Amino acid sequence: MRIHHINCGSMREITADGCDSRHAVCHCLLLETDRDGLILVESGLGTADVTTPERTLSEEFIGRAQPVCDLDETALHQVRKLGFDPADVRHIVLTHLDLDHAGGLPDFPDARVHLMEAEHRAALSAPGAHPEDRVRYRPAHWAHRPDWVPYSPRLGESWFGFDAVRPLDGVDAEVFLVPLGGHTAGHSAVAVRDADADRWLLHCGDAYYFHGEIDPDNPRVHPEMNILAQVAEVDRPLRIANHARLRELVRQHGAEVEVFSAHDPWEFARYGEM
Ligand SMILES: [Zn+2]
Incomplete structure (x- = not known):
């Protein structure tokens, strides 16, 4: 399997101690598989978002994240630029x-869209109880009625001590969900x-938002990114507990x-x- 790391949405410029100043990214993966065609992990901002952001994105998000809105960064354009037909993105x-x-x-x-069932439910029934729902979940992104494949947590499947939801339906490659809650209702x-x-x-x-949060030797938050994480979280104790678990994963299996x-x-x- 060939793995491409692609940034599908530059946002505001940020800086950190000991790091140069850079635009925050939307880090996505494009996987070239033997039997499943192309698999996209995450989809970033889309062509409608960057051409008419005021229509599909929320005002609050535009203010906080300051998306650069470059059409060349969208997954669609990067898939084409890599020489593929976007129709080959099957998952x-x-x-x-x-x-x-x-x-x-x-x-x-x-494409078939794989995700945790709790996330699917929360987003499609938004705005619900959480005040951030209207800001974060945008029905324009699923107005085309995607072919959703939602999953419930599975007991008994473990991956380095984390629960694993595997295999994904119709996916032969070893790509699967590892539920890590706290940021949204069904984050994985x-x-x-x-x-x-x-x-x-x-x-x-x-x-997590910043590599310092999972640094086993020197755990630290990024002041600005931490504010954004706290505004968006639905379960702080769970989110923080997951940072500790990820630090252990890095320490033991880095x-x-x-x-x-x-x-x-x-x-x-x-x-x-x-
Ligand atoms: Zn995000």
Whole structure:
């Protein structure tokens, strides 16, 4: 399987101690598989979001995140630029349905969309109890009625001590959900087996925002990103507990598992495809 790391949505510029200043990213993966065609992990901002942001994104999000809105960064355009037909994207695996993760869905209307059932329910019934619902979940992103494949948590399947939801329906490649709650109702990480490199990738979505949060030796938050994380969270104790679990994963299995999140530009820069 060939793995491409693509940024499908630059946002405001941020800086951190010891790091250069960079635009926050929407870190997505495009997987070239042997039997499942192309699989997109996360979809970033879509073509409608970057051409008419005022129609599909919320005002609050535009203010907070300051999306750059570059059409060339959308998954659709990057899939084409890599020489593929967007119709070959047969599966999209999502950590959650926040607007900056689900925005690309309408650009791949025939793909099957895999995610946790609790997230699907929360987003499609929004606005619900949480005041952030209207800001984060945007019905324009699923107005085309995607082919949803929602999953309930499964007992007994474990991956490095985390619950795993595997296999994904109709997906032969080792790509599956690892529920990591706290940010949204049904937030999940996505595990991908990179057999060629004999390692795993764990895309943590918004389970954390800044690499310092999962640094086992020097855990620290990013002041600005932490404010955004707290505004958006639905369960702080669960979110914080998951940081501790991820630090343990990195400490014990850092050689076997590469852990990264959706928006940290310094993690994205490791993969050299800015
Ligand atoms: Zn996000």
